Amino acid sequence: MKRFEDKVVLITGGASGLGYASALQVAKEGAKLSLVDLNGEALEKAKNDILAEVPDAEILTITADVADEEAVKNYVKETVSAYKKIDSFFNNAGIEGKQNETENYGSDEFEKVVAINLNGVFYGMKHVLKVMKEQEHGSVVNTASVGGIRGVGNQSGYSASKHGVVGLTRNSGVEYGQYGVSIKAIAPGAIMTPMVEGSLKQMGGDDWEAAGEEFVKANPMKRFGKPEEIGYLVAFLLSDQAGFINAAVIPIDGGQSYKY
Numbered sequence: 001m002k003r004f005e006d007k008v009v010l011i012t013g014g015a016s017g018l019g020y021a022s023a024l025q026v027a028k029e030g031a032k033l034s035l036v037d038l039n040g041e042a043l044e045k046a047k048n049d050i051l052a053e054v055p056d057a058e059i060l061t062i063t064a065d066v067a068d069e070e071a072v073k074n075y076v077k078e079t080v081s082a083y084k085k086i087d088s089f090f091n092n093a094g095i096e097g098k099q100n101e102t103e104n105y106g107s108d109e110f111e112k113v114v115a116i117n118l119n120g121v122f123y124g125m126k127h128v129l130k131v132m133k134e135q136e137h138g139s140v141v142n143t144a145s146v147g148g149i150r151g152v153g154n155q156s157g158y159s160a161s162k163h164g165v166v167g168l169t170r171n172s173g174v175e176y177g178q179y180g181v182s183i184k185a186i187a188p189g190a191i192m193t194p195m196v197e198g199s200l201k202q203m204g205g206d207d208w209e210a211a212g213e214e215f216v217k218a219n220p221m222k223r224f225g226k227p228e229e230i231g232y233l234v235a236f237l238l239s240d241q242a243g244f245i246n247a248a249v250i251p252i253d254g255g256q257s258y259k260y
């Protein structure tokens with residue numbers, strides 16, 4: 001199936017984890033990619049890894065901090081000047097932040113997590129939606145989290161930012177449907193990426209793999225999700241096939257967020 005022939009897909013946090021897996025999936029289906037990440041070195045590696053699997057892929061890489069609105073304006077401008085349009089946008093870059101109870105959650109940490117996870121998603125939507133409104137079509141997928149629809153604990157900044165992403169998705173989805181633009185969010189559970197490895201290390205230290213085994217016992221599927229499983233969902237949501245899914249938040253967590 002080649003759902004992205006002649007389509008331009010912009011992805012933030014494209015150098016690793018969920019962003020990379022989604023980039024690879026849409027590249028396999030013909031997408032022209034614009035990959036944004038703070039880590040320029042990882043971005044070049046991601047580009048080479050995709051080219052190793054999809055040799056004729058067109059890939060623009062842009063090193064940028066999504067928490068900086070000027071940098072966001074610039075990644076949108078560079079993408080449009082290279083490809084003339086943006087069909088699909090995976091607004092995904094994010095961090096977890098240091099875990100701690102609310103009273104001990106650092107205020108600097110809170111601001112940092114919110115700046116990247118929430119402001120970054122807002123800036124991305126603000127500047128990409130302008131382009132999509134003019135071209136009268138487009139799809140946006142924002143990365144929320146189960147931490148954006150449920151209480152997880154020890155994650156004030158993460159929780160506030162991801163609940164905020166859900167709010168932005170619903171608000172803008174209601175605004176932009178009339179212009180042929182759909183906006184949705186995904187709410188992943190624990191998917192094994194460098195971010196989740198870091199999270200388990202915060203919980204279990206050197207024994208993080210044992211902490212991981214303990215962690216997944218609560219999941220109905222008894223396992224972590226795989227990045228490629230996110231890639232399949234995101235590719236569908238970014239494609240024209242999902243054009244009538246709007247302002248919706250889709251959990252992908254093995255059923256854990258529905259468990260009593």
Ligand code: NAD
Pocket residue numbers: 012013014015016017018019036037038039042064065066067092093094095096116143144145146187188189190191192193194195196
């Ligand atoms: P990851 O650490 O593997 O990848 C995140 C990427 O974002 C990295 O390449 C990093 O360099 C980049 N990034 C970080 N800060 C940035 C910034 N300020 N500007 C630009 N790029 C930046 O993590 P992941 O697990 O793939 O997470 C991706 C998204 O998915 C995040 O928003 C995260 O909160 C969300 N999420 C992940 C999980 C999970 O279990 N892995 C679950 C729910 C939600």
